Amino acid sequence: MKKRSPLIYEFGPYRLDMAECRLSRLGKEVTLRPKLFDLLAVLVEHRGQMLEKDDLIHSVWSETAVEDNNLTVSINALRRALGEDNYIETVSRRGYRFAAEVKVTSGETATDMAVPSAFVDLEPPGGAIPLHSHLYLARDTDKQFYTAMARGDSIVLIKGARQVGKTSLLARGLQKAREEGVAVVLTDFQHLTATAFETVEKFLLTLAELIADQLELPTLPHHTWNDFISPSSNFERYMRREVLTRVPSSLVWGLDEADRLFNFDFASEIFGLFRSWHNLRALDPSGPWHRLTLALAYATEAHLFITDLNQSPFNVGTRLALEDFTPDQVAEMNRRYGGPLRNEVQTRRFYELVGGHPYLTQRGLYEIVTRGIDLAAVEEQADQDEGVFGDHLRRMWVSLERDASLCEGLHLVLRGQPGITLTHFYRLRSAGVLSGVSPQDARPRCELYARFLKRRLT
Structure with missing residues (x-):
């Protein structure tokens, strides 16, 4: 039970x-x-x-x-x-x-366990970590992100596998910008309804309306939209005339879960527009574009969807890669949870199980603390559907089993056999299932995933 x-x-x-x-x-x-x-x-x-x-x-x-x-x-x-x-x-x-x-x-x-004094304040892992949480662990990427934002770079890219902490980092960068007096808007593509993606015009008009609402602009986009020019031209004109002209400071536009846009035919048009604004900093130096910074958080390999590199914002600006926790960072997280892993041996065993996966690290420590169980109990049930990671593993499996070819590629990796395609490798790595720099180097992201997926696929 x-x-x-x-x-x-x-x-x-x-x-x-x-x-x-x-x-x-x-x-x-x-x-x-x-x-x-x-x-x-x-x-x-x-x-x-x-x-x-x-x-x-x-x-x-x-x-x-x-x-x-x-x-x-x-x-x-x-x-x-x-x-x-x-x-x-x-x-x-x-x-x-x-x-x-x-x-x-x-x-x-x-x-019967070491419980931190802030035990009752531990928030359950999942989603963005609250801004002032003592459980947020800053990494080298944080400083690089803040520096790029302070410089006013045109495009700042935050790339990383699923549940590695992109949204939490983006939230902190946007908050620092607010504290510096910079105007900030945020668009989370996962929060947009399906109707917003029906056409490129609906999509851009939705983005413009959301920006206008967050900045409380007096002129709304649908009042200025011109049917005689393209949706992209309408959107760019609104940004130039009504957004950047009326906002007295610089503007940072955060775009979270930008991957969702890759699924639509007009993705290249949107990303090409973002790239053109980067170019306008040089082509139109007297224009307002130098006051706009785009901060995009995403997981998917952009080159799988954007073939024209001249239309891609993903090969310009500042590119940051969020990685899994190191052994030292897992040890620090253990300290912040009150030290439920009692020594270096236990910390190493736990690190080998979750591979430094940020969400799994926090979920495991949270469950040890709040359930009053020890590491041995976690290890014993780790890959089971009713174990402490069961919900997470089931969600991962539901997503994977929808694509038989993806499962076959994963099966090859688990058997140590060559043959996984480049596309399948990148998709599985973006989904946070595999690690490695190439198909030849592909491996499960952590021991927990290897155990669970071998049980499911073999």
């Missing part, structure tokens, strides 16, 4: 005791079916985060085939059990978020 966390969560008049599987309101028990309790537990543990529908289904109904409608019915039942307060928010077409403020306390079962 999966061991319950010893934590107790309190929100509003409610108290959620994880170890006892008990929800109470003002001391009176609220009866929930087991799956409703599990659903509430997942939402509360990831409070403040948007959880995809598929992730919730895999977390709660991992051994059962369940459709979206079952999740919807369960969410509605949970809302009724909690009363009329808006504890659970719906993120349209994507998932749900537990929105209430939550107080965390430790249960009586967590007594």
Whole structure:
């Protein structure tokens, strides 16, 4: 049986005791079916985060085939059990978020391990790390990013595999720019709805409207859009006339999850536009383009999608690569979690298991601390569906199994055989599944992935 966390969560008049599987309101028990309790537990543990529908289904109904409608019915039942307060928010077409403020306390079962004094303040890993969190570990790339932003570089590229920390770094760079009096806008491509990507005109008009909203500009894009010129020309004119002219300072535009754009036919047109603004710094020195910095965070190998290098912003500007944690950085993360790994031998074993993967490092340490388990227990169940990394591994597998050719390439790597194509290698490396500099050097990103994928594919 999966061991319950010893934590107790309190929100509003409610108290959620994880170890006892008990929800109470003002001391009176609220009866929930087991799956409703599990659903509430997942939402509360990831409070403040948007959880995809598929992730919730895999977390709660991992051994059962369940459709979206079952999740919807369960969410509605949970809302009724909690009363009329808006504890659970719906993120349209994507998932749900537990929105209430939550107080965390430790249960009586967590007594036999080194617990940090800030134990009750540990935020669950996943998504961007809060700006002032002591769990954010700065790397050499941070200083390089801040320096490029301070210089006002035209384009700053943050590249790295999935869950390596790109969004957290981007958030800190944008915050430093704000503190320096620079205007900042942020576009997260993952937050855009499918309709925004239907045509290049809809996409650019959406971007312009979002920029206008964040900067509170008086002239809205749809009031100036001209049907006689192209969408790209409309967008560039709006940026020149209404954005850069009206903003008194320099402007940093952060674009997160830029990879999503690669899936659309007009991607080259958009990225070509960004490249042209870089060129305009030299071609139009009296223009406003020297006051604009684009900061793009992405994982995918851009050259797989943009064949004309003269139309690519990914080979100009400042290029930064975020890598996995080093052994010393994993040791530092262990210290920040209160030292649950008790010596250098344990730290090395843990590093070899997760390979310095930033998310896995934090997830593993968080689970050791909050569940009151030791490293041996983590190692024993690490690659199991119900282990401490189970949710993460299942999400990775769901994504991989959709592409049989990708799985075959991965199978070759796991067997130590040559033959994986260059495209499949780059796709798997961008997805954070493989490491290496070439197909000949391809290997699983960490021991945990190797164990899990061998069990799935062989």
